[in-house]
Amino acid sequence: MHSHSKGAGWIVLTVLALASGFKSGHVLAANGLEFELATLSGNAFVKISDFRNRAVLINVWGTECPPCVKETPLLNAQSKIYTKVQFLGIATDGRISSLRFAGKFHVRYPQLQAPIHPDGLLRRLGDSNGALPFTVVLDAEHRICASRLGAVDADWIRGVMTACARD
Amino acid sequence: MPRISAFFLAPTILAGLFVATPCLSAPLQSEVKDSHGHPWKNRDVRLLSSDGTQVSTATTDAHGIARFQGVAPGKYIIEVPGTHGAVVRKGVTVANARNPIVSLVTDVKPESASAATKGLAEVTVTGRRETQPGALRTDVVMTESISAQEMEQIGATSLIDALTHRPGIDIQVECSVCNVRSITLDNLPGRFTTLTLDGVPIFSPVSNAYGLDMLGVNGLERIDVSRGAATSLTTPEALAGTVTLVTKVPTQDDAEVDVDGGNFGYRRETAYGALVYDWGAVSVNATNQSHYSVDGVGYGISQFTGYHRDLAGLSLFFNDVFGFHIKSRYDHIEEKRGGGPLGDDYSAILANTTGNPFNWSAGPNGSPYRNTWIEPSTGQPVEPPYDGGEAGIAQIIFTTRNQFVETAERSLGANTNLYIDFGYAHHEQASWYGMDSDYWDNQHQIYADVHLQTLFAGVLLTGGVAYKFEKLTSQSISTTEGTPYYGILRYNVDAYTYETPGAYVQAYEAFFNQRLELNASLREDDNNTFGSVTTPRLNALWHHTDTLSSRFAIGTGYRLPTSFFEQDHGILSANNVDRSEAKPERSQNASYSLNFANDRFAVTSSLNYTRIIDMALFVNNSANNFVLEPAQHPFTVASADAQGTWQATPSNAFTVGLEGYHYQFYASDAYNAALFSRPEYRLHLSYDYDRGPWDYNIRSTFTGPQDLAKWYDYADNPIYNLNGTPKPNWSPTFWEVDTHLTYAVTKSFSLNAGVNNVFNYQQAKHDSFLFQDPYGNLNVTYIWGPNIGRSFEAGVKLTLQ
Numbered sequence: 001m002h003s004h005s006k007g008a009g010w011i012v013l014t015v016l017a018l019a020s021g022f023k024s025g026h027v028l029a030a031n032g033l034e035f036e037l038a039t040l041s042g043n044a045f046v047k048i049s050d051f052r053n054r055a056v057l058i059n060v061w062g063t064e065c066p067p068c069v070k071e072t073p074l075l076n077a078q079s080k081i082y083t084k085v086q087f088l089g090i091a092t093d094g095r096i097s098s099l100r101f102a103g104k105f106h107v108r109y110p111q112l113q114a115p116i117h118p119d120g121l122l123r124r125l126g127d128s129n130g131a132l133p134f135t136v137v138l139d140a141e142h143r144i145c146a147s148r149l150g151a152v153d154a155d156w157i158r159g160v161m162t163a164c165a166r167d
Numbered sequence: 168m169p170r171i172s173a174f175f176l177a178p179t180i181l182a183g184l185f186v187a188t189p190c191l192s193a194p195l196q197s198e199v200k201d202s203h204g205h206p207w208k209n210r211d212v213r214l215l216s217s218d219g220t221q222v223s224t225a226t227t228d229a230h231g232i233a234r235f236q237g238v239a240p241g242k243y244i245i246e247v248p249g250t251h252g253a254v255v256r257k258g259v260t261v262a263n264a265r266n267p268i269v270s271l272v273t274d275v276k277p278e279s280a281s282a283a284t285k286g287l288a289e290v291t292v293t294g295r296r297e298t299q300p301g302a303l304r305t306d307v308v309m310t311e312s313i314s315a316q317e318m319e320q321i322g323a324t325s326l327i328d329a330l331t332h333r334p335g336i337d338i339q340v341e342c343s344v345c346n347v348r349s350i351t352l353d354n355l356p357g358r359f360t361t362l363t364l365d366g367v368p369i370f371s372p373v374s375n376a377y378g379l380d381m382l383g384v385n386g387l388e389r390i391d392v393s394r395g396a397a398t399s400l401t402t403p404e405a406l407a408g409t410v411t412l413v414t415k416v417p418t419q420d421d422a423e424v425d426v427d428g429g430n431f432g433y434r435r436e437t438a439y440g441a442l443v444y445d446w447g448a449v450s451v452n453a454t455n456q457s458h459y460s461v462d463g464v465g466y467g468i469s470q471f472t473g474y475h476r477d478l479a480g481l482s483l484f485f486n487d488v489f490g491f492h493i494k495s496r497y498d499h500i501e502e503k504r505g506g507g508p509l510g511d512d513y514s515a516i517l518a519n520t521t522g523n524p525f526n527w528s529a530g531p532n533g534s535p536y537r538n539t540w541i542e543p544s545t546g547q548p549v550e551p552p553y554d555g556g557e558a559g560i561a562q563i564i565f566t567t568r569n570q571f572v573e574t575a576e577r578s579l580g581a582n583t584n585l586y587i588d589f590g591y592a593h594h595e596q597a598s599w600y601g602m603d604s605d606y607w608d609n610q611h612q613i614y615a616d617v618h619l620q621t622l623f624a625g626v627l628l629t630g631g632v633a634y635k636f637e638k639l640t641s642q643s644i645s646t647t648e649g650t651p652y653y654g655i656l657r658y659n660v661d662a663y664t665y666e667t668p669g670a671y672v673q674a675y676e677a678f679f680n681q682r683l684e685l686n687a688s689l690r691e692d693d694n695n696t697f698g699s700v701t702t703p704r705l706n707a708l709w710h711h712t713d714t715l716s717s718r719f720a721i722g723t724g725y726r727l728p729t730s731f732f733e734q735d736h737g738i739l740s741a742n743n744v745d746r747s748e749a750k751p752e753r754s755q756n757a758s759y760s761l762n763f764a765n766d767r768f769a770v771t772s773s774l775n776y777t778r779i780i781d782m783a784l785f786v787n788n789s790a791n792n793f794v795l796e797p798a799q800h801p802f803t804v805a806s807a808d809a810q811g812t813w814q815a816t817p818s819n820a821f822t823v824g825l826e827g828y829h830y831q832f833y834a835s836d837a838y839n840a841a842l843f844s845r846p847e848y849r850l851h852l853s854y855d856y857d858r859g860p861w862d863y864n865i866r867s868t869f870t871g872p873q874d875l876a877k878w879y880d881y882a883d884n885p886i887y888n889l890n891g892t893p894k895p896n897w898s899p900t901f902w903e904v905d906t907h908l909t910y911a912v913t914k915s916f917s918l919n920a921g922v923n924n925v926f927n928y929q930q931a932k933h934d935s936f937l938f939q940d941p942y943g944n945l946n947v948t949y950i951w952g953p954n955i956g957r958s959f960e961a962g963v964k965l966t967l968q
Contacts, residue, residue, distance in 0.1 A: 036766045042818035042858035064388065066418045094316020095857050096911055103914045104968060116812050116820075117764035117771075123713040128681050 032142030396724030427962030432459035728783030
């Protein structure tokens with residue numbers, strides 16, 4: 001029997017080191033949700049903590065998701081009404097096609113690029129299934145106040161704005 | 168297969184507040200209904216704090232109402248399991264009765280329930296979670312997924328382009344003249360990788376031989392890769408894993424035209440169009456692509472096979488046909504490819520049967536003579552000199568393929584879905600292999616699958632039956648002088664007919680607040696030739712945190728060995744092909760992967776172990792009979808790989824990947840199984856720059872040494888250069904670097920350019936693909952490195968939406 005093992009052993013060690021090296025993280029930071037994502041334009045990182053003392057509406061979307069297509073104009077219009085609330089979009093598809101999508105609807109609020117593996121972020125936002133679209137509203141302390149799986153409507157937005165952004 | 172699940176079956180949560188006392192404590196009432204308004208009984212409803220921590224649980228009564236007592240004021244989330252393992256959540260604020268907030272977040276009153284239900288019913292759950300590597304709900308658990316956008320960024324125009332530079336995945340060229348190619352997963356032989364279209368396995372060893380190149384990425388949503396036999400329920404024959412092409416479902420009217428060109432006569436035009444209607448959608452796609460054959464060193468014999476191919480496809484999507492949500496696709500593919508002598512005047516090449524148009528003295532360790540080579544056993548020039556003309560070394564293959572795939576899904580109530588999948592493929596190949604054989608085959612494949620998915624007591628159960636039919640007929644004429652059937656038309660030398668009905672069950676359940684997901688399945692298939700085969704598998708996914716998860720998989724697969732001649736052209740000239748000893752090839756696979764991903768850093772690492780038992784060998788015995796028999800010893804590959812990506816700045820990302828392998832096998836088995844050499848390790852480095860209208864990336868792979876002496880069994884079958892010197896025992900290491908740039912001029916118009924194999928590394932410049940046995944017999948399947956040098960391409964893309 002022939003046998004060869006060059007190059008494999010130390011990779012095993014690397015994997016095991018990775019397995020033991022990562023500490024369990026917290027689902028949420030003590031003072032509310034936090035993440036840091038690049039803008040779709042690639043110009044800057046945006047953190048939730050950049051919007052201190054402001055409620056934040058986060059809409060996670062994809063270019064090939066029909067309810068995302070449906071709700072985007074509404075979200076865009078609502079972002080102009082509820083100016084005290086920071087609207088953020090998180091695009092889960094490729095940058096160029098996402099920019100094309102956002103441009104088509106003339107979206108005015110910031111659009112961010114989801115991480116390479118967005119599953120973890122979606123779980124942190126409360127979307128453990130990773131289904132789209134998913135909208136989550138953070139209160140001024142950036143704690144999750146309300147969330148919705150599926151296309152939002154004006155009634156729902158009005159409700160959560162009153163509940164989560166009343167200050 | 169991955170599912171795009173309409174959320175028709177999602178329950179609706181109606182949450183109301185009833186304040187028992189006006190102070191700190193309030194009973195919270197949650198009403199759970201399905202989309203038809205029927206209450207869900209005996210369902211566990213969870214109350215979570217806003218940070219996701221479980222506060223309380225309650226079970227719905229006969230009216231679908233769950234009550235939580237003693238809930239302090241605050242913001243909460245109510246969660247109830249839906250169908251398909253989905254979970255429906257709703258935010259709730261519990262406050263003082265006089266607090267007007269009460270009626271806001273929880274204001275889904277009975278009169279608005281229909282609106283809420285409608286809202287949920289319109290949710291298209293894109294399966295985003297199921298498209299994430301490692302998700303366990305589906306019948307194929309993918310380990311990697313490549314989106315259409317990523318393919319566009321790297322300039323991929325074919326399945327092969329899309330899969331390069333990835334740990335654990337590689338493209339293997341298996342013939343330097345005809346360029347048969349295969350996808351290797353975890354460095355297992357390429358024929359152990361199963362290809363599916365929308366989850367329907369209608370590709371065979373026959374269609375895979377030249378079919379990979381024909382699979383364009385135009386009109387695809389993504390490519391899913393599932394490494395390991397334990398990842399696939401619907402493709403038990405995938406000993407190494409499965410590659411699934413997922414058709415894009417149009418969501419809006421769309422038109423794309425892409426035109427590219429490059430050196431070596433490369434030209435590609437693609438078009439895609441989609442129209443969306445109330446009843447569904449229609450999409451069409453077409454590709455025209457061609458490339459010259461390329462010789463990098465001056466033999467006059469190609470290392471890169473020239474081709475011309477046309478693809479046309481029509482897809483229909485129906486939202487509701489007798490309750491079924493249907494996705495269907497038809498493709499017609501035609502390809503002409505030619506290797507060996509350069510050029511594409513195939514008639515002229517086949518007619519050129521005398522003389523020596525080649526230079527056998529070109530390249531490293533070339534012959535001292537232009538028209539012949541040195542026979543190793545004698546040290547003298549082979550006599551008579553080469554006189555076969557262009558046809559003598561030509562390999563020309565014409566292929567026509569028609570394929571149809573349909574997947575349908577229908578709700579059968581609140582908890583159950585019905586799936587019906589069907590596929591048909593007709594594949595025809597006409598081929599001329601110089602001084603070997605002329606060969607024509609005709610293959611039909613049918614695949615049908617019906618399965619149910621239902622949620623029962625919190626367990627997502629899948630049960631189904633499948634039927635697979637595969638029939639190959641052929642005609643051949645041996646053109647090998649001195650063999651018994653030289654010049655005689657023969658029928659069905661490599662023919663086979665396989666009929667394989669099967670049945671399977673699978674159970675999926677999540678535990679510990681969805682931290683642990685388990686998926687177990689059992690499949691039984693009964694083949695008309697090889698009898699019944701049972702294939703179990705188990706997958707577990709543990710979410711250590713929201714950013715760190717582990718996946719463990721263990722399972723088996725089987726593959727029915729075929730006598731398709733591509734495994735050994737010699738069978739067409741043999742006295743007989745004896746299949747009486749053949750057995751199904753089986754794999755035993757175990758793998759563990761660790762995945763970490765936060766906002767800017769992601770690492771995926773895995774350990775994989777696969778053992779192939781009863782690997783099919785083609786042994787040419789002393790009576791010139793080819794015997795298809797199982798190997799007496801297992802073929803084993805153990806591997807480890809890791810890949811990390813760091814989003815260093817908003818526009819700059821770096822990726823490092825590493826993979827290492829440990830092989831155990833008998834060299835003579837590798838030789839008789841027509842295996843090809845694989846490296847000990849590979850290193851991958853990538854850089855991506857994405858800012859404004861610019862997208863730029865570099866992808867590189869460093870390939871470690873390959874034990875050529877063992878893979879090609881030098882001990883029993885020594886091979887030599889054309890100057891009579893022995894081939895090296897180990898291959899050298901080398902880099903392959905590809906780079907691609909895209910500039911979006913407007914939202915609709917973009918330019919792109921790329922350079923592949925930037926450092927122009929070609930095997931033929933270091934070690935010829937051509938080799939001979941000790942007696943001067945020539946062969947062309949000695950391959951360890953790139954078969955084409957630096958290439959340039961550029962193009963434009965127009966997108967209208």
